[in-house]
Amino acid sequence: MNQPEKGSILLVEDEENLHEALKLNLELEGYGVSSAFDGAAALKAIANEYFDLLILDIMLPEMDGLAVTESIRISNNEIPILILSAKNTSADRVSGLKKGQMIISQNPLIWRSFYYAYTNS
């Protein structure tokens, strides 16, 4: 893998095809991307390694994205978290905000604004 220029990201998404597409895009944008396919693997990776950002799918097998966020925040880890939600319901957004994260849509167009917001922050 190339040396990440912009930062390292942990991508947690269990849909293989979506995972690959997101990973490729982030890598092409110059981020270092590590992969996890479920909540437990994500928590393990975060405990062992430093990441600049966590991108988390809300619907994961066994432990969902909100539960993962809660565990991370309980252990006092302040890593920025972006939640992916295809459902994009207000309920998801509110519980996401309560747990200290941002929710974005799976709509690829919104990814552009994410790149913009993240690279300019």
Add this chain to the structure above:
Amino acid sequence: MATDTRKLKLRRTTIVYWSLLVYILAALLWWLISLEKQNQRIRAEQLQLLELQAPQLNPIEKEKRVAVIESLARRNSTKYISEGITFLIVILIGAVGVFRAVRRQLRAQQQQQQFMMAVTHELKTPIAVTRLNLETMQRYKLEPEKQEKLIRIALDETSRLNFLTNNILVSSQLENKGFAGEKEELDFSLLVTDCIKDMGNRFPGRIIDSVIEPEIDLLGDALLLQILLNNLLENAIKYSPATSIITVQLRKVGKQVVLEVADQGEGIADAEKKKIFERFYRIGKEATRTTKGTGLGLYLCERIASHHQATLGVSDNSPKGSVFHVNFAP
């Protein structure tokens, strides 16, 4: 939050319902008591009047009149009580009917909402992947292998989308009682073999073992039968470990054609075995469930089976997992 609002609404409706019912029953009781009191008062006044007229009457006549007054009062009491009981029964039957109808309605509404959420997720994911892949190719000049891969993934996702929309469309078609479909004599063995081959291409990592008796002909709708088998195979793949084997058997038992799809997943609890064929039903609670799906697949399989005069059932696989079997009547 939507659930909270729904719960609040449900609680309010329940409170209003019970208050109304209690009010109606109390009113009924109150009417019964006041009518009975009135009845007793009339009886007492009539007896009093009789006492006043008594000097002009002979004792036999007086006794006769007392008996008439008493019997009228008794008849009125019986009338009020029996009418009260009839009203009580009618009110209770109505209340139970309303209660059950409202619950059924709420449950249907809830399932519909869950279905919409599930469908949204299921439909949006392949669209998001395809779009993301196309945009990636538009934005970057990629190496041919990478480009090839993105195209393959996009094609995969469009066939998934196709499968899902087929499910939704066919299930709404089958809802229509007049739906006749187009049945023709077809080589079912070939159809099953082709479906397994397609599924093998879609999930290259999975092992699907098959024992297909050749040249089994069936009168059926090829598209519907494909949907039936694809749903059973998809479920077997979805609900069993990636390294486990899925077994498909097609054979003739006497004049019956029997199709079986067996997996080595967690299996299905006996209590759930009937419910899984209900429309929108999904095992477990929506909030804690982590597998994806619409709750349409098995409902659709059941509808397609009955459209072909076949029965669809599920039993336990040994040592673990489930076997779905479709028995086509001769």
